[in-house]
Each structure stands twice: as C-alpha cells, then as structure tokens.
Amino acid sequence: xxxGDPTNGKHPTPMLDPLEDGPWPSFVKGLKxxxxxxxxxxxxxxxxxxxxxxxxxxxxxxFWKGGTVSVFGYGGGIIPRxxxxxxxxxxxxxxxxxxxxxPAGYHYTTDVxxxxxxxxxxxxxxxxxxxxxxxxIMFQGCTTENTxxxxxxxxxxxxxxxxxxxxxxxxMSCVGHARCEQSCYDEVxxxxxxxxxxxxxxxxxxxxxxxxxxxxxxxNDCVNAIHRSDFAVIGTWRDDIKIDQDKVKEHIAEKGRKYxxxxxxxxxxxxxxxxxDDDTLEIxxxxxxxxxxxxxxxxxxxSPGDDKGVSILVGGKRALKIGDLMGTMIIPFMKLETDEDFxxxxxxxxxxxxxxxxxxxxxxxxxxxxDRIGLPAFLEALxxxxxxxxxxxPRTSCFVRTDDFDDEAAKWFERKAHAAGMTVGSDTD
Numbered sequence: 001x002x003x004g005d006p007t008n009g010k011h012p013t014p015m016l017d018p019l020e021d022g023p024w025p026s027f028v029k030g031l032k033x034x035x036x037x038x039x040x041x042x043x044x045x046x047x048x049x050x051x052x053x054x055x056x057x058x059x060x061x062x063f064w065k066g067g068t069v070s071v072f073g074y075g076g077g078i079i080p081r082x083x084x085x086x087x088x089x090x091x092x093x094x095x096x097x098x099x100x101x102x103p104a105g106y107h108y109t110t111d112v113x114x115x116x117x118x119x120x121x122x123x124x125x126x127x128x129x130x131x132x133x134x135x136x137i138m139f140q141g142c143t144t145e146n147t148x149x150x151x152x153x154x155x156x157x158x159x160x161x162x163x164x165x166x167x168x169x170x171x172m173s174c175v176g177h178a179r180c181e182q183s184c185y186d187e188v189x190x191x192x193x194x195x196x197x198x199x200x201x202x203x204x205x206x207x208x209x210x211x212x213x214x215x216x217x218x219x220n221d222c223v224n225a226i227h228r229s230d231f232a233v234i235g236t237w238r239d240d241i242k243i244d245q246d247k248v249k250e251h252i253a254e255k256g257r258k259y260x261x262x263x264x265x266x267x268x269x270x271x272x273x274x275x276x277d278d279d280t281l282e283i284x285x286x287x288x289x290x291x292x293x294x295x296x297x298x299x300x301x302x303s304p305g306d307d308k309g310v311s312i313l314v315g316g317k318r319a320l321k322i323g324d325l326m327g328t329m330i331i332p333f334m335k336l337e338t339d340e341d342f343x344x345x346x347x348x349x350x351x352x353x354x355x356x357x358x359x360x361x362x363x364x365x366x367x368x369x370x371d372r373i374g375l376p377a378f379l380e381a382l383x384x385x386x387x388x389x390x391x392x393x394p395r396t397s398c399f400v401r402t403d404d405f406d407d408e409a410a411k412w413f414e415r416k417a418h419a420a421g422m423t424v425g426s427d428t429d
Contacts, residue, residue, distance in 0.1 A: 010035070011051030011089075015058055034126050042126045045141060048089035049125070055085060069096050069144055071151045075204045077161025078147060094143045095125070099136035099162040100154055104173050104191040106131070115157055123150035135172035135214075135223075136162040160199075166363075167205035168353065171195050172229075173215035174222040182295065183217035184235030184308040185336040191215045193342050194349045201353060208360040211353060218304065219292045225316070226327045230366045231352060232313040233345070237305035238333050240285040241294075247301035252279045264294050309335045310345075314352065315367025325367040328375065332389035351382055385415060 019028045031053075035046035056063055069080040079097040086093035102108075116137070120128055125141025132138040137159075142150055151161065162170035171194070174180070176187035194213055201207065214225030217235040225232035252260050257275065264281075265273045272287035273294060281301070283294075295302045312334065313327025331348070335341050352366070359381070360369045370378045379386055417423070 010047055011054065013050055013054045015054045016050065031127070038126045039121055042121065042124075044091040045095075045125050046092075046127070048091035049095065049141070052083060052085060052089045052092055055088070064095070069147055071148050071161070073203075074161055076164040076167050077203065079164055092141075095140070096142045096144065096147060098124075098139040098142060098147070098150060098154070099132070099134060099164055099170065100139060100159050101162045101170050101195075102131055102135065102137050104171075104188040105175050105178055107175075107178065112157070116154070116159075119150060119153045119157070123153070134162065135170045161203065163202040163205075163210070165205040166207045166209050167203075167211075168195075168198055168201035168207070169210050169212040170202070171213040171215065172223045172225075174217050176215075176217040180217055181299075182220065182235075182292070182304060184237055184304055185217065185233075185310050187215040187217050187233075187235070189342065190233055190310075190336060190345060193346055197346050197350065198353060207353075207357050209363050209365055211356055211366065213349070219290050220296065226313055227316045227324065228318065229316050229327070230314065230356075231349060232316055232327045234311045234313065235304075235308065236290050236311045236333065237308045239305035239307040241283055241288065241305055242303045243281055243283065244301050244303075245280045248281050248298065249279045251298050251301050264297050267293055267297075269293075309333050309337075312348070315365070315370050317365045317367050321364065321368050322371055325365075325371070328367070328370060328392070329387075329390050330379075330384060332387055348382075355381055 013028070016028045020026045028050075031046055031050055035043050035050060038046060052063060063084040064081045065084055067080040067082050069078050070076075071078070077099050079099065081095045081097065083089060083093045083095065117126075117128065120126055120139050123142060123146040124139055127140045129138035129140060139150065139154075171191050173187040173191040174183075177183035177185075178188070191213070195202070201211075211231070212229045213231045213233070214223050214229035215233045216223050216225045219234060219236060221232075221234060225234060257279070261275060265275050269291055270287045270289055272284040272289075274282045274284075276282055290304075295304065310331075310333075311329065312331035314330045315325055316327035317325050334345065336345060355378075356366045356369065359373070360366060361372075364372075375390065376386070379390075
C-alpha cells in the first residue's frame with residue numbers, strides 16, 4: 001500500500017513507495033507489514049523507522065550513529081545504532097542489532113524458529129534476517145533497555161552472540177554431509193570444534209581486526225569461503241574421480257555427444273577429460289584440479305573419490321587496503337576423520353589466530369599481513385613446509401636465487417623420507 005496521508009498517523013513514504021513495484025521481493029513491503037500487523041510497540045517503532053528511512057532518501061544522508069551497547073560478560077555481538085533525528089522520529093531513536101550465531105549447517109526446527117520470532121516480538125521490532133552477510137541471525141531493532149532481556153531469553157534457548165568488531169567473527173558452514181552427496185568431510189564438527197575452542201576471541205574483542213572461519217564441504221564452496229573468509233576449510237579428495245561408465249553412456253544417450261563435449265569435456269579448466277569413441281569418459285587425474293564442474297553436470301556418472309579430506313586456504317577478503325583477495329593455499333590436503341585429525345586442525349587454527357594477533361597491523365586482515373611480510377615468512381612462522389601447490393602462478397622473472405639450495409634440497413628429501421616412514425642417516429666414514 002502506498003502511503004501519503006499523514007492523518008492516519010503513518011509517515012508518508014514517497015521516496016520508498018516505488019521500491020514496492022516490480023517482480024522482486026521488497027524490503028519496504030516487509031517493513032510496512034510489520035508496521036501494520038505487528039504488536040503495538042513494534043508498529044510505532046517501524047512507523048518511525050520508515051519515516052527516518054524516507055527522510056534519509058530525501059536528504060541522501062544516513063542518520064545513524066554508533067555507540068556502546070553490550071550485555072553482561074560480553075564485549076561484542078551487538079551493533080549499536082542511535083538516531084541523529086530522534087526529535088522527529090522518537091520511537092526509532094534506538095535501533096540496535098543483535099548478532100546471534102546460527103547452528104552449524106543452518107539446521108533449525110520449526111519449533112525453534114517460532115520461539116525465536118516470539119522472543120523478538122516481545123523485546124524487539126519483530127524484524128529478523130536469516131542470515132546476514134556475516135552469517136549471523138540478525139535480530140534488528142532493539143532498545144538499550146531490552147537488549148539484555150532479549151539476550152537472556154535467546155541464551156536460555158541455547159543461542160549465543162556472534163562476533164562484531166576486531167574479533168573472531170561468526171563462522172559459516174554449508175549444510176554439508178547432512179544433505180549433500182558431494183560433501184568430503186564433517187563440516188558441522190569442524191565448525192563447532194574450532195569455534196568452541198576460540199569462543200573467547202569472539203566475545204572479548206582483542207584482535208587487530210576481524211578474523212573469519214568458513215567451512216565448505218567441496219569446491220563448489222556454497223558459503224563463499226575461498227574469497228570471503230580468512231581461514232577457509234574446503235572439502236576435497238586426492239585419489240581418482242569415481243566414474244560410472246554406464247551412467248556416462250546414459251547421459252550421452254539422453255543429451256547427445258555434442259552437449260557432453262561442450263558442457264563437460266571442453267569446460268574442464270586443465271583439459272583433463274576426454275570422450276572415447278565408445279562413449280566412455282577418460283580422466284587424467286594427475287591434471288584434475290577438483291573444480292567440481294564435471295561432477296555438477298554429470299551428477300549420476302561422476303562423484304568425488306574415496307580418499308577424502310580438506311584443503312585449507314588463508315587470506316580471502318573483500319576490498320579495503322589492497323583490494324579483493326582470494327585465499328592462498330596453505331595446506332593442500334589434510335585428512336579430517338579421527339579425533340587426532342580434528343585436534344591437528346584446531347591447533348593450526350589456534351596458531352593462525354595467535355600469529356594474527358601478534359603480527360598484524362591495526363585494521364589489517366591476515367591476507368594483507370601475508371601480502372606485507374611475504375608468504376615464505378608466514379609459512380616459517382607457522383612451521384609449515386612450502387609446497388608446490390602454494391604457487392599461485394609461474395614466476396614471471398627468469399632470475400632465480402640458489403642460496404642454500406643444497407641444504408634445502410636435503411631437507412626436502414628428508415621430509416619425504418619421513419612421510420614415507422623411512423629414516424635418513426648421516427654419512428660417516
């Protein structure tokens with residue numbers, strides 16, 4: 001409904017009304033529905049919120065300012081918002097947001113969802129976002145007085161505040177092995193293990209800037225971990241892709257050879273796939289980069305291998321200091337099945353956060369730290385051996401340094417021998 005008559009107590013919204021048109025969902029419609037159908041307190045708050053938003057569109061300025069709002073025992077998790085035009089819109093003079101951690105994998109029951117909505121109807125505006133860009137449940141629109149009350153009820157239900165400010169941020173994980181056949185590890189366990197271990201870093205901000213973990217079950221990366229997280233755990237495998245040749249032939253019979261060549265063979269980034277004359281597929285697994293494209297197209301014929309694990313990439317981020325960064329490969333492959341495997345992952349995560357806390361500059365993400373000090377220095381500090389898989393692209397300079405080459409070569413052979421269960425003795429006469 002278009003607003004324009006102030007006599008009914010509703011603020012006119014001529015600048016917002018056009019946003020209700022068109023085929024796409026409209027946040028303006030949602031705000032007006034809360035104003036018209038919510039509880040009495042929520043109606044007043046949403047009415048003034050719409051009025052202030054319309055005022056912002058007219059003036060082309062934002063009229064929110066920050067501040068300090070918290071609950072007992074926590075140093076973060078709440079985004080304070082105070083209105084600079086509270087004299088005109090008093091009911092929305094305080095519109096704080098509670099960032100609440102969702103369950104790993106985003107698993108909810110309808111009963112829990114109803115209880116969450118009821119809590120926010122009582123103590124907030126009724127406006128909830130599942131989920132914000134941060135991965136949190138965003139409970140938007142709360143007064144300072146009701147912040148503690150809302151948190152207490154959410155906490156009693158089993159939920160906790162997420163991260164905000166220079167701290168460990170709320171982690172994200174895909175639905176993973178609960179529903180997806182492409183999953184290569186237990187994402188939920190990895191997610192909860194790391195976050196439970198580092199929870200103090202989230203609730204009591206003490207880092208140079210934000211640090212975020214994300215967990216994707218395969219290289220499809222449904223939670224955008226590689227380019228939107230500081231520590232990305234990506235499911236992968238190191239043996240051969242499994243091929244069901246009968247299903248391959250069924251796919252070709254249904255779609256045709258040209259379709260298969262155009263959408264599978266030609267689209268392989270390393271040209272690792274070939275189609276034989278008898279309509280069977282052949283894959284050069286040494287050249288395969290596990291990008292998932294062929295598996296996504298031929299889901300019945302192709303599937304991940306049996307020797308599954310994870311790759312770990314560090315340093316993904318959006319803009320600011322040096323622009324967007326994709327994650328840098330740090331651990332090409334790690335098994336993640338036993339308790340010892342998860343302890344190893346947790347130890348690496350703890351060391352990474354500790355290094356970041358000690359060495360990053362203020363307002364610097366870990367990807368920018370690596371860019372500043374160099375990848376070799378970063379690997380040395382964390383005790384990680386260099387690996388060819390860490391190379392982003394071939395060098396563009398023909399000049400190389402061979403300092404200590406013999407010593408480094410000896411160390412490399414020693415590491416390989418140790419990994420193979422062999423011992424390397426020193427030569428004695």
